[in-house]
Structures are given as structure tokens and as C-alpha cells.
Amino acid sequence: MPDIVRRPFFSIIALVIAIFALAPLWGNDVDLRESLVLAAVYITLASNLNLMLGYTGYVNFGSVVFFGLGGYICVWLVSAHDWPLGWSLLAAGLGVSALAFVFGAGILRLRGHFFALATIGIVEAVQAFASNFDPWGGASGIYLSTEVFAPLGGPRRALWVIYFAMIAVMGLSLYLSYAIKTSKFGLGLLAIGQNEDAAAILGVPTPRYKALVYSASAFLPAIAGGLYFFKSAFIQPTDAFDLTLSTEAIVIAMLGGQGTVTGVAFGAYLYEQLRGYLLTSDTFSHFQLVIAGALLLIIVLFFPSGLMGWLYARFPRLQRVLE
Amino acid sequence: MLGFIASVIDGVLVGLVYGLAAMGITLIWGVMDVINLTHGTMIVAGMFALYLLTSAFGISPYVTLLPALAGGFVVGVALYWIAVHRMVGRPPLMSLLSTFSVNLVLIGVATGVWGTVLFNVEVSVPGLTLGRYTFPGVHIVAAVLAAVIAAGLYFFLRRTRLGKAVRAVANNREAAELVGVPTTQVLSVAFGFGVSLACVSGVLIGTLFPFTILTGDSYLLKSFIVTVLGGFGNPVGALIGGLALGVLEGAVTPFVPVSWTLVIEFVLFVLVLIAFPGGVFMRRSRAL
Numbered sequence: 321m322p323d324i325v326r327r328p329f330f331s332i333i334a335l336v337i338a339i340f341a342l343a344p345l346w347g348n349d350v351d352l353r354e355s356l357v358l359a360a361v362y363i364t365l366a367s368n369l370n371l372m373l374g375y376t377g378y379v380n381f382g383s384v385v386f387f388g389l390g391g392y393i394c395v396w397l398v399s400a401h402d403w404p405l406g407w408s409l410l411a412a413g414l415g416v417s418a419l420a421f422v423f424g425a426g427i428l429r430l431r432g433h434f435f436a437l438a439t440i441g442i443v444e445a446v447q448a449f450a451s452n453f454d455p456w457g458g459a460s461g462i463y464l465s466t467e468v469f470a471p472l473g474g475p476r477r478a479l480w481v482i483y484f485a486m487i488a489v490m491g492l493s494l495y496l497s498y499a500i501k502t503s504k505f506g507l508g509l510l511a512i513g514q515n516e517d518a519a520a521i522l523g524v525p526t527p528r529y530k531a532l533v534y535s536a537s538a539f540l541p542a543i544a545g546g547l548y549f550f551k552s553a554f555i556q557p558t559d560a561f562d563l564t565l566s567t568e569a570i571v572i573a574m575l576g577g578q579g580t581v582t583g584v585a586f587g588a589y590l591y592e593q594l595r596g597y598l599l600t601s602d603t604f605s606h607f608q609l610v611i612a613g614a615l616l617l618i619i620v621l622f623f624p625s626g627l628m629g630w631l632y633a634r635f636p637r638l639q640r641v642l643e
Numbered sequence: 644m645l646g647f648i649a650s651v652i653d654g655v656l657v658g659l660v661y662g663l664a665a666m667g668i669t670l671i672w673g674v675m676d677v678i679n680l681t682h683g684t685m686i687v688a689g690m691f692a693l694y695l696l697t698s699a700f701g702i703s704p705y706v707t708l709l710p711a712l713a714g715g716f717v718v719g720v721a722l723y724w725i726a727v728h729r730m731v732g733r734p735p736l737m738s739l740l741s742t743f744s745v746n747l748v749l750i751g752v753a754t755g756v757w758g759t760v761l762f763n764v765e766v767s768v769p770g771l772t773l774g775r776y777t778f779p780g781v782h783i784v785a786a787v788l789a790a791v792i793a794a795g796l797y798f799f800l801r802r803t804r805l806g807k808a809v810r811a812v813a814n815n816r817e818a819a820e821l822v823g824v825p826t827t828q829v830l831s832v833a834f835g836f837g838v839s840l841a842c843v844s845g846v847l848i849g850t851l852f853p854f855t856i857l858t859g860d861s862y863l864l865k866s867f868i869v870t871v872l873g874g875f876g877n878p879v880g881a882l883i884g885g886l887a888l889g890v891l892e893g894a895v896t897p898f899v900p901v902s903w904t905l906v907i908e909f910v911l912f913v914l915v916l917i918a919f920p921g922g923v924f925m926r927r928s929r930a931l
Contacts, residue, residue: 377736378736379735379736379739381743426913427913430917431735432736432739433739434916436678436735437678437871440860445905445906445910448903448906452902452903567743567747570740570743609748610747610748610751610755612747613744613745613747614744616740620740620744621741624737
């Protein structure tokens with residue numbers, strides 16, 4: 321048995337996944353399921369963003385591109401080529417990951433600022449591409465007919481299947497974050513985050529590691545995007561490449577504590593609850609971005625290590641258990 | 644062929660305005676190694692100053708340059724103290740995130756107030772007719788004004804005491820502090836001027852094209868491309884980079900639908916970043 325399986329944190333993640341999977345089954349609670357599926361999307365996006373932001377200190381403002389492109393590839397394969405959902409999801413994940421690797425291998429030879437700029441540009445450019453690309457329906461997007469749910473046992477049952485698949489993707493994201501953090505690869509990434517020149521001199525192959533982690537951080541968000549847009553049976557450029565989602569992922573990662581696995585997952589859950597409250601309140605529903613921005617500014621200015629940083633400072637022993 | 648040349652010449656005119664917009668971002672980067680992600684929103688702020696002032700008081704669109712210049716400076720200095728001052732000298736992650744979050748707040752409030760409807764400011768300036776082609780008058784006036792303002796910035800940086808202090812701080816902050824330059828104030832002034840340039844170029848762009856609250860993103864991207872072409876931290880390079888982008892847009896327009904322009908520009912941006920990380924036209928060592 322590998323070492324990380326025996327540590328307590330491994331079981332803590334398993335417990336979280338089990339709670340997510342079982343809670344809505346109890347009494348067939350559809351509202352709870354819809355709230356948790358969104359939380360799972362946030363956890364997936366923020367955990368994978370954290371691989372870049374938290375470990376290597378590179379800001380990726382365009383993480384929604386993975387989500388949206390994955391959604392497009394999956395929905396397109398299902399609708400235009402009649403692929404089964406499973407294979408479409410896999411193709412979406414692998415395809416987006418490969419694209420990210422090629423793009424990352426070029427752009428990540430540059431340092432932090434330039435990479436951040438490129439990731440802002442990529443959202444605009446990919447959205448412009450999708451709006452003009454005819455096989456993907458251009459600006460009006462792609463609609464799925466309800467027949468696509470038939471292989472999953474009809475629409476009602478399909479929603480449950482998608483829910484469990486989403487929880488699986490979320491669980492894999494958490495384990496990926498954990499596995500990378502405890503590996504030699506992860507140590508190399510953390511070294512890049514501390515001091516890239518020193519890391520390079522000590523033998524960390526920095527460009528390759530950065531491109532690899534960028535590509536790894538694309539895989540599960542792309543699958544989550546595929547599931548999400550398959551579930552809505554509809555995808556269009558403005559929804560798929562909505563900058564808000566990238567922003568929320570950053571806010572979540574900073575809120576929970578960049579570079580931690582627990583913090584980011586917890587931050588995602590907190591943010592989802594806060595967002596649910598804001599959306600239903602009359603005063604705040606139009607000002608979601610304002611509140612996200614103000615929250616981020618306060619965190620960056622005054623609490624740069626987030627919730628987990630605060631917890632670690634209070635209870636240093638926690639660092640041994642919670643990654 | 645004549646149409647192609649006319650399109651390229653028009654590209655040069657618009658390119659000068661892009662160059663002016665990029666000078667704002669490159670000035671701030673050159674002085675304090677901070678990328679101002681509110682830049683796009685500040686350009687839009689200039690556009691809205693143009694729209695609101697011309698529609699409320701009926702003044703000439705070009706007169707709004709003055710309030711935009713002054714207002715942008717005040718906003719810029721305030722922004723510096725709120726979001727940037729604590730971030731100078733910290734890892735790039737932090738200043739990127741802090742200016743990004745301010746941008747979110749501004750965009751959020753503005754979309755709440757104005758929505759995302761399209762605004763258009765009608766400016767009538769007689770065009771210049773050469774043979775079969777007429778160059779729009781607004782493009783010519785905007786290009787001339789952009790060149791004048793850019794020259795003004797150059798004069799400020801080279802000839803005035805405060806401008807020399809800005810250059811000294813950009814060159815070596817500690818040495819500047821040692822010889823008695825109040826570096827913190829100089830940083831805030833430089834940030835103020837950077838935002839001011841964004842607002843002024845926003846006024847000029849607003850006379851050329853229709854705009855919404857969210858237009859800023861694409862101008863932010865254009866400014867990045869221009870700065871990357873011209874070399875980071877170099878205002879003169881920014882002007883040349885702006886010309887290059889304008890010429891490219893002009894040269895591409897006759898052949899490709901407008902909606903693809905952004906994709907082409909982004910691909911170019913990535914290729915240039917990879918091939919010439921130091922900028923194509925100017926080296927960083929000659930900056931400011």
C-alpha cells in the first residue's frame with residue numbers, strides 16, 4: 321500500500337466524498353443535490369487552480385477555459401458524433417489537457433506576469449473562437465435533445481448519474497491535489513513558488529514542471545465542464561467562457577488558503593453557501609461580482625494566507641493532519 | 644490594392660491611439676513592476692466621461708480630455724493608496740490579485756448602474772479625401788491628439804523635475820531614496836499618470852468606436868499586445884507597438900471578418916511573447 325493511503329488525511333477526503341454522495345440520497349433531496357453539485361464544481365475548479373496558484377505561485381486568470389472547452393468538446397461529440405457520454409468526457413479531458421500542455425510549454429517559459437497576461441487573453445480569444453466556429457454553432461451554441469439522456473435511463477435518472485460522476489471528479493481533484501503535494505513533483509512545484517531561480521539551480525526542471533502542472537490542472541476541470549454542460553443540455557460561448565467562474569475559483573482558493581488542500585475545499589463550500597445567500601437576497605443579487613471582488617481585496621491585503629493560514633497559526637498541530 | 648493601402652493608413656491612425664492607451668500600463672510597469680489590471684476599466688471610464696459630459700453639457704468631445712486627464716489622475720492616486728502601495732516589491736501574484744479585485748468591484752458597480760447596453764458618441768469632423776478614399780476626420784484628430792499627448796508625456800519625463808524623479812525611481816528605487824527623492828509620493832504620482840493616460844485614451848477611443856461597460860477587456864488585451872510588441876516598461880516602445888498593432892489590424896481587415904481579429908491578435912501575442920520575451924522593438928534596458 322503506498323504511503324499516502326495510510327495517512328489520516330486520505331481517509332478524511334474519503335469521508336467528505338461519502339458525505340457528498342450519500343447526503344442527497346437520504347430522503348431523495350433534489351434541492352440539496354443541486355446545491356452540492358455546484359459545490360462540487362467549485363471544489364473541482366478551485367482545487368485544480370490551486371495546483372498553479374497555490375503550489376507554483378502562478379496566477380491563472382483563465383481556468384474557466386478548461387471548463388468551457390471541456391464542455392464544448394463533450395457536448396459536440398455527443399450531439400454531432402453520437403459518442404457515448406463516458407468516451408466524450410474522456411476525450412474532453414485528454415484533449416484539453418493536451419492543448420494546455422502545448423500552450424503551456426510555450427508560454428510558461430516566461431515568468432509570472434507574462435503568464436498571467438496570457439491567461440487573461442486566452443479567455444477572450446477562445447470565446448471569440450467559439451463564437452465564430454461554425455461546427456460549434458457559433459454564437460448561438462449547441463443544444464442537446466432529451467434523447468441523449470436515454471442511455472443513462474431517462475432524464476430523471478441521468479441527473480443522479482451525473483451527480484455521482486461529478487462527486488467522483490471532485491474526489492479525484494482532491495486526491496490529485498494531495499498526491500501532487502506529497503510527491504517529489506509537488507516539492508519541485510513548491511520550490512518554484514518560493515524562488516524559481518534557486519529551484520532551477522538546484523536541478524528542478526522548471527519549464528517542464530510548470531507545463532506539466534498546467535496540463536494536469538486542465539484535465540479534471542474539462543471533465544467537470546463536460547458533465548456540467550451535458551447536464552444543462554445546452555452550451556453557448558458566453559456561458560462556457562464566463563470570466564466570473566475563473567474569478568470565483570481564485571476567490572475560493574485565496575479564501576481557503578492558497579496551497580492547502582483542505583482550505584480550498586472548505587473555501588469552495590463556504591463560497592457556495594455565501595453565493596446562494598447573495599443570489600436570493602434582493603439587495604445583493606446584482607452585486608455578486610462586487611462582493612467577490614471586495615472579499616478578494618480584503619483577503620489579499622490583510623489575510624494573504626487565508627482561512628487555513630489563520631487556523632495553522634492558532635493550532636500549529638493541525639499542519640500534521642490537514643494538508 | 645489602393646483599398647488595402649487606405650486600410651493600412653487608417654490602421655496607423657487608430658494604432659497611435661492604441662499606443663497611447665498602452666503607455667499608461669507600461670509607465671506603471673516600468674516604474675513599479677506592477678501590472679495594473681484595472682487598465683481596461685479605466686479606458687472605459689474615459690469613454691463614459693466622454694459620453695456623460697457631452698450628453699449632459701453639450702460640450703465638444705475633445706474638451707472632455709481635460710476632465711478625464713485630471714479625474715484619471717485623482718482616481719489613480721487613490722487606487723495606488725488603496726490597492727497597490729502594500730503590494731509594491733511583493734511577489735507579482737499579490738499585485739495582480741489586488742488590482743484584479745478592484746477591477747471586479749468597479750465592473751460590478753458599473754454593470755449594476757448602466758447595464759451592458761451599447762453606447763455611441765456621435766462626433767462630426769470633416770474627413771480627408773484622397774482620390775477615391777476618404778479618411779474619417781475623427782480618426783485623424785484622435786491620432787494627432789494621441790501623438791501630442793504622448794509627446795507631452797515624453798517632455799514630462801525628460802525635462803521636468805518630477806519626471807526625472809519618476810525615471811530615477813524606475814531606475815533604482817533605493818538609490819533615488821538615498822539622494823532625497825520622496826519615492827512613495829513619486830510612485831503614487833506615476834500610478835496616477837498611468838491611469839490618467841488610460842482615461843484620456845478612453846476618451847479618444849470613445850470618439851472612434853461604440854462601447855459598453857465590458858469593452859475594457861478587449862482594450863486591456865490590446866494594450867498588453869502593444870506593450871509586449873514595444874517592450875515592457877518603455878513608453879516610446881509602446882507608441883511603436885501601437886502603430887504595429889494598428890497596421891496589423893488595418894492589413895487584416897480587408898481579408899478576415901472583424902470578429903476573428905481578436906483571435907488573430909491573441910495568437911500573435913503568444914507568438915511574440917515566446918519569440919521575443921524582451922519586446923520586439925525596444926529592449927528593457929533602454930526603458931524610461
